[in-house]
Amino acid sequence: MSISRREFLSSSAAAATVLGATSSGTAGEKEPVQAQPRRARIGISTYSYWRYNARTKLSIEKCIDLAAESGFDGVEVLHVQMKGESNKKLQNIKRRAFLHGIDLCGFSTHQGFVSPDKARRQKNVEKTLHQIELAYQMGIPTMRVNTGGWGTSANFDELMRNRGIEPRLKGYTDEDAYGWVIGSLEQCLKKAEECGVLLGLENHWGMARTPEGLMHIVNAIDSPWLQVTMDTGNFLEDPYEKLEQIAPKTVYVQAKTYYGGGKWYTLNLDYSRIAQILKKQNYQGYITLEFEGKEDYETAIPKSLAMLRNAFDG
Template sequence: MGPSRRKFLKQTGLAGAALTISQAKECLADPPAGEGPMPKAVLPRRHPIGVSTYSFWQFRGERLGIPACIDKAAAMGFDGVEILHVQMQDESNAALQAIKRQAHSLGLALMGLSTHQGFVSPDPELRRTNVQKSLYQIDLAYRLGIPTMRINTGRWGTIKSFDDLMARKGIEPPLEGHTEDEAFGWVIDSIEKLLPRAEECGVVLGLENHWGLGRTAEGVLRIVEAIKSPWLAMTLDTGNFLEEPYEQMGRMAAGAVPIALVQTKTYFGGGRWYSLDLDYARIATLLREDGYQGWISLEFEGNEDPATGVPKSLELLRKHFS
């Protein structure tokens, strides 16, 4: 090493090191007499980022199996996988344990199960059937070692086509002769029947802002705050608020009930039903300020090939949530 380089290190690196050591000694020194212990510095935590298997399929073409999605997620550099239940091709215990083994061998967490059910119906037998379906799904999450499961309120079904529903921004009229207040009672009663099993299995239910009575933050909060259970939280989907998205996300994040999982939509290549120009710097700040430290799950909903659109989405999320 030449003399000029040594001189430079002395003037910069060593001086900086001395300053760092001096600061460290100050932090480790005993507090002044009469004062309590000095508070420990809290380092910011990195959000782990997973991907929903929906991102690789989007209900288009032949149903892509979960093992193939896990391989893709690992190759692209994700931390975990959220499984879309309707995408599962084999629900035998042998298949479930093989999925767990595969994910573990690739260093991936199975961090979410995304399910569908509907409790918005005046027919008690139909609601009972959906309760039984959801109890079965909780058992699936338990056997997969998944800690949180997305649930929905369901919807009226008065608009038959999902494309038409999206064209109307998710708004549909109640069934003739019934009211939304009545429907909230059906949903609350049905979800309460799930909670003993959720507690037994250690699976936190996350009610999502996902059309139906959960189309707005107010609807989601009305249900979870009425139930008040540590086994019922919320799943926040950034792409499902079509009016005042940041205000509504803020209301969910600041509520008394915690968020179990954040699903993040991206639309490279244009959205299938719509595209939202979401400001993820703003969303990340909003969540951080309200204390959310959990998983971020990508739901890629763009028309671009997932082989390129999903890695672009991961890069975007890493930029703002890491």
């Protein structure tokens, strides 16, 4: 079939227009795609609604509902808040989150390895192994772990009055305690790898109260399955310098706010500055709100989310 000169010129012009729209001056080369800034993933801990407060001891499921309504991207589950551990219960939590289009982004647990009693340490190892299995069953990819403390404070209120510092057990040293913690956490790594649950050691009092103590443990173990959970509110003095020290190993962030004044203390944290500390390390993970103020959560949580969005996306 033959075509006229006019038809040929017309079709050639159309082809040139298409080519010009997809090339950068050299035939066959495409325009580079401009990368768009990634929106920060902001979650909320169920602790933010619960806070050990009898009036607001909401279920995990209700917390997931409220988080989705508020516009959070993920929910961190506080283990002690759970009302059951049956597989049915775990899968219902996972289902609830999925239907809301929200991630189960973290699992916050408690354990203590600072004890000269080997049987007691082993009991806490077994407890932690069980918690890793729970995280796996819910499809949660990371779990907060603690070192535990000396246990010489009468209660948590006393520990907080003393700024997280407590006397050692008589006859023992910090080096003893570091050895107990390191040996215990090492027993949890195989299970963490099998389940694909990344452990994050938090700066949560005890032997991880200081950045030096926390990093001593993480560096001594030197495993890709034990990194750092950064709690922005647990360094009470010079927080930014200390947060910078743990940022290179941070895989998960818990962001404290204190609207209405904190239950134990209040920190006036500069989240734009914290965002820059994390940006320098190319941190890509979750920023998860832990609201710890006295204001009603119905007003404090939306304010917290707006502030975090502005700091991390602004």
